[in-house]
Every structure is written in structure tokens, then in C-alpha cells.
Amino acid sequence: MRRTSSASAPPPTPTAPRRSATPSIEHGAFMDEGVIPEMVARGTAYVPTLSSVIAIAYRHKVAGSTDMYEAIMTDIVGRHMDSVRMAWAAGVPVATGTDTNGEVVEELELLAEATGANPLDVLPAATSVAAEVVGLGGTTGVLEPGLAADVVVDGDVRAGFEALWRPRWGVRDGVVFDGAPMPLGLRLTEMRAAQG
Template sequence: QIKHGAQLIKVCVSGGVMSMTGSAGAQHYSDEELRAIVDEAHRRGMKVASHTHGADAVRHAVAAGIDCIEHGFLIDDDAIDQMVENGTWLVPTTRLADAMDTSHAPPELQAKAAEMFPKARTSVLAAYKAGVKIAVGTDAPAIPHGKNADEIVALVDRGLPPLAVIQAATINAAELIGVDDRGRLAEGLLADIIAVPGDPTEDITVTQDVRFVMKGGKVYVNK
């Protein structure tokens, strides 16, 4: 994948809500395979993200040196502590718990959703309080590109402070993917700016009403 131009490696270390077979928390790779993936990617200067739900699978992914856990709906205190100790990021994609309609899914998938979605609404706050580094992501196409604000609002709804969530979507996200020319407003960085009709630290929902967009110093939206 790196030879074909990949800029990030993502592996599915555990199952998911929409996996037709197996538990959502079951580990899909051996520890040796995980370490080989991480070591080879890191040797090439690439970060590795891991689709992982189950607490045990998270622990094994973190131990292998995975840079970021995607989802982590079923993480427990021990897995959280290990993430803090290793500096592992979490991209919680918590909006999925509200947005995914499983009413027409097979019964086994509905059962998974009923188990996992309530935990998705609480695990991210536990991780934040413990000091896990958090960045905003959407799990597109489940939550489409351009709907980042829905995840931002959902994170505040889970109990995270608005300013911390804004940082997760900007400064933290840039740090996670390894870019240092964006993510904050500073001299010499790309002029990537949005404007919303209000103070998002007082009402986070204003982030869903973007009135002005500047990217790289060029204005694309000005309502």
C-alpha cells in the first residue's frame, strides 16, 4: 500500500457493528502480525490506525505500537490507562451511535448495535477524563465527509468541553496525521479558516452553520 501512495495504514484489529460473523470485540490479527504491520509502516515513516472496538483487542493493538484507535466503543479502564501510558490516540466516531440506522439490519447486527452504541456514548468521556489524546473523525462514508460538525456536537453532548472538542478537530487532528502546516492560526501556516454565527464555546451547534470558508488563503464560501 505504501508503494502505491498510501499516506496512512489502517488495519481492522477487531470486528465491527456491521461484521456479519464474529464478535465486534474479537481480535483479527495475531500479536506477531500486528507488530510486523506497525514496524514496517513506522520504518517507512507511516502511522498506523486501527479499527478496534473490544477492550482486549485495544490492549493488543496498543502493545503492538498502533498510533491511533478508531472507534474503541468497548474500551475499559485498563485499556484506557494503557493508551495514556503509550500516548495512543483515540478517534471515537461517537456520532455513529446516533446516526446509524440498523432497524432494517439482520437481527444479529441489531443485537450488536444495542450492545455497543450505549457504550460508545460513555467510553469517550472516560477516555478524555483519563487523559487519552482525542482527535475528531467521522468514519466516512458512515458519516459523510463534510459532516465533521455532527461529530463535534456529539462529543460535546457526551460531556466533553466545547473548547477541547474544537481542539480535537483542529490542533489535535493535525498532530495525529503528522502535518504541521495547518490546524491552528499562526504566522507561516496555511490560512484555513471558517466562521460561524456565534461563539462555539457557548453553543457548539453553531459549528453546523458555517458561513465563511477560507482554505489556503482563498475564500470559497462567504455568506
């Protein structure tokens, strides 16, 4: 069976998960309380792609379009974060997705920010939940011998996501690859530059 997902930018209707018959709704920036119970009932996952939307806002900021940056952050990102918060609180499975502009570690950071959850609570969004959403649960997504890929970080994820930006090794099908620091996204680069 081929898996599909349903992209949703305008508010999904309460029957959208039932009508789409897909395992996940992507983006879902403007969800409301009406759609969440249907997602829970059907086990529909939510892949918000927060980092891609924020990357668009930061591109406007870097280009000097402060008004557009502020409008995107207020009118879209603020509501998008609310959608994530509602879905998380209701128990909707939330997975990371980056669309075309985002990054997985940044997506985890934004999920933690939106939900108030700690790093270990949101980490499954990029591992086991993400694997389930794409139909690879039991093949990958957890650190177990015999599964498809592992990553070894140098640090404690419980203290924050910084360790994930610096993987020590990656392991795929038993082959060890040296890790390398991941580049920071535009938003994080800007934030760190502003902090000095």
C-alpha cells in the same frame, strides 16, 4: 514515515497500543479500564467515530426497525460513550473521525455529550488534536497565519455548536471561499423534526 491507525471494534487489550505501534485507535467502542493507561503512557490517540455508529442506528429507526435501533443505542452506543468518557477523563488525546457515515460537527456534539465537556474543550478534537493524529501538527489544526486552512464561523462556539453548522468562510492557502450551511446528519434531522 507513513502513519497508520488501528481499528478496534472488540475490546482492545491493554497491550493493543504497544503491539499495534500506531498513533491512534479508531472506533474502540468497548474499551475498558485496562487499555486506557497504556494509551496514556504511549500517547495513543482515540478516534471514536461516534457519529458513524449512531447514524447506523438512526437508519434502522427510519426504516422502521425500532428493535434494532434500540439494541444498537443500548448495546453499542451506550458502551461506546462510556469508552469516550473513560478515555477523556484519563487524558487520552481524543480526535474526531467520521468513518463513512458521520459528520465532524455532530461528532463534536457527541464528544461533548459523552464527556460533559463544553464546546470549546472538545473543539481541538476536530482541529489541533486531529492534525497531530494524522501527522500534520504545525501545518494545520490551529488558527494561525501561514497554516494550511482556516474556517470562519458566524456565531459564538462557546454557546454551542450551531455556529459550526453555518461557516461564513473557509480559507485555504490564503484563498477565501464562501461558506454554506452544512446539512444535518440523519440523527440531528430526526431530532429536530421531533422537536417541531
